[in-house]
Amino acid sequence: NSAAFSPDGKRVVTASWDKTARVWDARSGEQLLVLKGHTGWVNSAAFSPDGKRVVTASLDNTVRVWDVPGAISRPAEQGEKAEQGEQAEQGEQAEQGEQA
Numbered sequence: 001n002s003a004a005f006s007p008d009g010k011r012v013v014t015a016s017w018d019k020t021a022r023v024w025d026a027r028s029g030e031q032l033l034v035l036k037g038h039t040g041w042v043n044s045a046a047f048s049p050d051g052k053r054v055v056t057a058s059l060d061n062t063v064r065v066w067d068v069p070g071a072i073s074r075p076a077e078q079g080e081k082a083e084q085g086e087q088a089e090q091g092e093q094a095e096q097g098e099q100a
Contacts, residue, residue: 002044006051011068013054015045021056023068035066 003014005026012024021042023033035045040060047054047068054066 002046004046006047007049008051011047011051013045013047015042015056017041019058021045021054021066023054033068037064038062
């Protein structure tokens with residue numbers, strides 16, 4: 001598992017055994033995004049140099065690139081959405097709205 005700051009130091013991305021990566025507010029600790037789509041543990045996550053994307057690598061032998069500002073993932077093969085907010089009891093999440 002890993003954790004990395006965004007280039008501006010305002011966000012942190014974490015990789016997890018639960019097959020997700022999460023983006024956090026570095027100051028408040030608030031969870032901002034849940035990046036779902038991998039089928040295996042996510043063992044690495046990092047921001048792009050401009051802070052607009054996150055790249056994740058997983059034990060499912062895939063790498064995914066996520067567009068963080070609009071919360072829309074750009075995985076290599078699927079158009080899944082990154083999700084916002086805390087995990088609901090049933091594992092459902094509210095999806096963030098359209099890009100501004």
